[in-house]
Amino acid sequence: MVKIEPFAVEQWMDKYETTPGVLNIAETCAASLSIADLAGLAVPTVIDEKTVIPPADPLSALATTRLTYGAIRGSSTLRKQVAAVFDTGKDDSIPPLSPDNVVIAQGAIAANYLLFYTLLGPGDHTICVYPTYQQLYDVPKSLGAEVSLWKLKKEKNYVPDTTELEGLVKHNTKMIIINNPNNPMGTPIPRSVLEDIVRFAQQRGIIIFSDEVYLPLSHGGTLAPNPDEDETGLFGETKEPLEPPPPPPSILTLGYDKVIATGSMSKAFALAGLRLGWVASRDPAIVEAILAARDYTTISVSQLDDGIARYALSDPIRPSLLNRNIALARRNIRHLARFVGKWESKGRVRCAWVPPTAGTTAFIQFSTVNDDGIVSPVNDVDFCLEVLKATQVMMVPGSHCFGHGKHFQGHVRIGYVNETAVLVEALSKLDRYLENNVA
Structure with a gap:
């Protein structure tokens, strides 16, 4: 029998993405489209000097x-x-x-x-x-x-x-x-x-x-x-x-x-x-x-x-499908960058990342500072679960899903190319959570 390790990130998504009222910023796809949405992106093209309009x-x-x-x-x-x-x-x-x-x-x-x-x-x-x-x-x-x-x-x-x-x-x-x-x-x-x-x-x-x-x-x-x-x-x-x-x-x-x-x-x-x-x-x-x-x-x-x-x-x-998704990524990464910038060093919170320039995901480390000035990564699994319970904002814990519990302590993966309104609401709730519970 083939021995294969549990697929941590997929099991996490399966377990929590159906949470009632979830604000899913763990999702890694560009905001999904319906077939009607897709048809609405159609642009007529000229082929052999004839204008072709897709169905x-x-x-x-x-x-x-x-x-x-x-x-x-x-x-x-x-x-x-x-x-x-x-x-x-x-x-x-x-x-x-x-x-x-x-x-x-x-x-x-x-x-x-x-x-x-x-x-x-x-x-x-x-x-x-x-x-x-x-x-x-x-x-x-x-x-x-x-x-x-x-x-x-x-x-x-x-x-x-x-x-x-x-x-x-x-x-x-x-x-x-x-x-x-x-x-x-x-x-x-x-x-x-x-x-x-x-x-x-x-x-x-x-x-x-x-x-x-x-x-x-x-x-x-x-x-x-x-x-x-x-x-x-x-x-x-x-x-x-x-x-x-x-x-x-x-x-x-x-x-x-x-x-x-x-x-x-x-x-x-x-x-x-x-x-x-x-x-x-x-x-x-x-x-x-x-x-x-x-x-x-x-x-x-x-x-x-x-x-x-x-x-x-x-x-x-x-072309219009990709342009739509690229514009969404550029718009949303700015919201996420402002959030990270606010929490890079505020109160007891430290927030760090390498800003992404492609794809749909960002890997952000959350840490806290104690009274002696010692910086320690948060327990990312507990952090994600506490945030989900308190705010319905869903993220992926980095050490659990990408580091086998040994690496990337305090990191969370955020998918930011979802609907802008969802991302903004999720970041606003996460912001208030940090203000009220961590900072």
């Missing part, structure tokens, strides 16, 4: 579709659209990703599991960034692979330090696993660091796997232009915006074939209810191996999910 209801186009299994790899149109997502920002010298190199799966979580199940086993060694989504290192362990954690450091702004790879690699290292942008940190891996990782792996024939579910949502954080220039914030003003860092490219665009990337409709595209994701590689042998293993698991995705995903990633929808 107002994507379900109507599916009404006469016979519900067979459908295309095993995913529809050719959807795979072509996903390939275009990965190709965003690629250099002209890099050939376009072929749709044949894309496999559609039941969410990124299934895509990740499928590639691990296909490629890793006893005798293999992997290097995985840490902290990250627990699946990325515990599933390889459950399959018998050895895992070395590549620990991210605050003094490096939680960007992987490639000088450490030489000390982590082994003779049997088969895969380097990264998460770009990082969950829970919200920090992207810059292009220069990705290129260093590629050079290191290519010299040794090591596969690189990059979980890129948040990559399309590279928003620049508070360094990016404010979508609401006349906005008056809840907790005071932030600094003048600076030039944000350029978004990193997909690992698939850096000229190395033994790379794998996954993504989904859930996080950056605000459609988690579709349960649709993908895995892609420039190595045809890797793709064929994944497809062979897939025959023993899920066969195909739902034709309905495939059809709605095609609609969402179509030219009339995708």
